[in-house]
Amino acid sequence: MRASHFFISTLKEAPADAEIISHKLMVRAGMIRRLGSGIYAYMPMGLRVIQKIENIIREEMNKAGAIELLMPIVQPAELWQETGRWQKYGPELLRIKDRHDRDFIIQPTSEEVITDIARNVIKSYRQLPVNFYHIQTKFRDERRPRFGLMRGREFTMKDAYSFDRDVEGLKKSYQIMFNAYVNIFNRFGLKFRPVAADNGAIGGSGSHEFHVIAETGEDALVYSRESDYAANMEAAIALPPVQERAAPAHTMQKVPTPGQKACEDVTTFLKQPLSQSLKVIAAIRTEIPEGQPGHFAVILLRGDHELNEIKTQKNIGEFRFASESEIIHHLGCPSGYLGPVGLQNRQDLALYADHAVTVMSDFICGANEKDMHFTGVNWERDVPLPSIIADFRNVVEGDPSPDGKGTLAIQRGIEVGHVFQLGTRYSEDMNATYLDENGKPQLMQMGCYGIGVTRIVGAAIEQNNDERGIIWPLSIAPFEVVLCPLGYDRSETVRSTADSLYGELKKLGIDVIMDDRGERPGVMFSDWELIGIPHRIVIGERGLKEGKLEYQGRRDREATAVAIKEMVPFIREKLPRNG
Structure with missing residues (x-):
């Protein structure tokens, strides 16, 4: 290629709306041009990178036995209504109507379409296993598009979907795809880490995310330096403490804490470490009707720990955080002064505690009275432990690894791929069956495997840049x-x-x-x-x-x-x- 026959359009300065380095450098290098909020044109230099990424993906997917097809961007609403995601997906799902007033969506993903294809073309166990994939445009109506290609509304993804006869077959297909992803990211020349993950809105059972390691990454990745254990923060397990609770050394006292609401402020005011305080989080369990026992929930955490919302949902069901007025209505005092003392006999409340809370002694907590806290509180002596104890928190550096090998460390990453074991999540809703050896219908076991093609462009730049500009890995350089x-x-x-x-x-x-x-x-x-x-x-x-x-x-x-x-x-x- 001669530059005089190509199109090169570089800028000395990035536009004001470019927030992160990859967005700034892609615009300055003439790789993308913004057309609207979260919508970009891929200019010739940027398109060459995308095409090289797609070529590597295709080669490895074909090598792994996947078969390429192409599914439409516009999908009929009836398929999404079958699975319930028409209602559940929320405002990110861009809904449209045709001239006959029929409902359609601009696809954010293709589980419904591929399941519809499978139930119509796969009839016998002899046709399984099979894995279809495509590389296609997606649209998710993000509330706040930002960071260029990293969180845009329109983007390109590779989706693959495996269909198997049974769970063992699904596990084999999943492992084949996992290995293919490792090969793909190795060929990209990027530093990456696969981590155990939560399935989220896609559904199903086991899953792994693939993250490009970058200090600017939005996601916290948890791993053990002494083993292969790795998970994203949402799925990382915080083991129960092994140490025993220390014997009480102080008596419980109510002390004034005027205007001190946050645990950090209270402990500073009382000249105590943050880890000595108890954090109380009030929630509304939305699956339980108002007025029913357990509708209002209280979750106890150590003051220096953070609530993990994904784990919390798994432990207590669908929930939302209680409003200030709801807290006052149920507990009689404002937030910031809440504590477990006196709540143990409340039949209308659901009381939960994180594992780490159970070994606390002589701790500080709210007195359920404005401007007042208790000090020197001890379990069993002053207040019984909640009956339901589980893992509610984010792990922290130095926590023991769940596999028993070493301690946990945390690094930042950018999610660019995700593999799921869907099981029968979609085949059951859409009646996608095959006939087994005995002529009996059986539900297909499904897997789902995605790679964010255009997101990889941004992630590669976030990982590889200097004061002069982008530093492309050889395999995906324009x-x-x-x-x-x-x-x-x-x-x-x-x-x-x-x-x-x-x-x-x-x-x-x-x-x-x-x-x-x-x-x-x-x-x-x-x-x-x-x-x-x-x-x-x-x-x-x-x-x-x-x-x-x-x-x-x-x-x-x-x-x-x-x-x-x-x-x-x-x-x-x-x-x-x-x-």
Whole structure:
């Protein structure tokens, strides 16, 4: 490719609405252009990256035995009504009507469509297992689109869906896809980590997320340095404490704490560590009618711990946090002064405690009275332990690993892939069955496997950048090599050498672009460093007089002089697949 036949449009400054580095650099490098909130056009340079990502995905999916098809962007509402997701998906589901006033949606995902296809085309156990995949545009009507391609409304995803006869078959298909994902992300050249995850709105049983490691990632990843254990924060298990509760050393006293509501403020005021306080969270269990026992719930956490909403939902069912007026109505005092003392006999309340709470002694908690707290509170002596004790909290650095090997550490990541064992979540709702060996209908076991194609572009940049711009991994860079001839439009020697080298590299199948625009060296170098091409070769009259060309890798701080005749084999060594 010659730059004069391509489209290069770089900017010195990023637009004001670009918040994170990948968004800024993609706009500055001319890879995307914003059309509307969360909606972008992929410009030629950005599209080349996306196509390379898609090619790697296709190769590995095909190698793993998946079969490509293409499902529509617009889907009939009836399919979503069958599974109940028409109501449950919420405002992110973009609903539309056709000229006949029939309901449709712009697809955010394709479980319903692929299940409809399967129930109509798969009749016999002899047709199983099978795995279909497609790479298609998605739309989710995000409340607050931001971060460019990282959280846009329109994006591209690869979805795959496996169908099996039984659970054992599903587990095999799941493992095949898990291994394929590992191969895909290794080929992308990105640092990544697969972690155990919660299934969320998709449904089903086991699942793993694939995260690109980046300090700017939105997700907290939990892992053990001494083992293979890894999970996202939502699914990471906080084990019950192994230590025994210390014997009481103080008597319970009610003390004034005027205006001190948050645990941090109360403990600072009382000159005690935050871990010595008890945090009380009031919730409304929405699955239980108002006025029924257990509708109002109280959850107890250690003051320095944070509530994990996913675990909480699994422990108490669907819930929402109680409003201030509801707290006052049920407990008789404002939030910030709540505590378990005196609540144990309330039949209308559901009282829960996190495991870590059970080993606390001489702790601080609200006195259920404005501006008052208790100190020196002890379980059994002053208040009985709640009858329901479970894992309600986020893990913290140093917690023991659930597999018994080492302690937990936390790093940031960007979710770019997710694999699910759906089981019969959709086949049951949509009656997707096959006939077994005995001619009896059986529900198909399903798996679901997604990769955020366009999100990978942003995640790769978040992980690989410097003050000069993007640093692409070789396999997904828009071009592998850029030739920068100095004075291409003025020097016959430079032009002939550059044309000859360009032709040799093209013949070898190397993805090379030659900057024949006639730009000044500073402009050329800045553009290609911003765009992030992994390998740069400079051809200049001064070097040619010495029989040399100049090579510089994108991560290199200094250039290397290479003899003209040695440059092709030198570059081939830098590109192992072409070696």
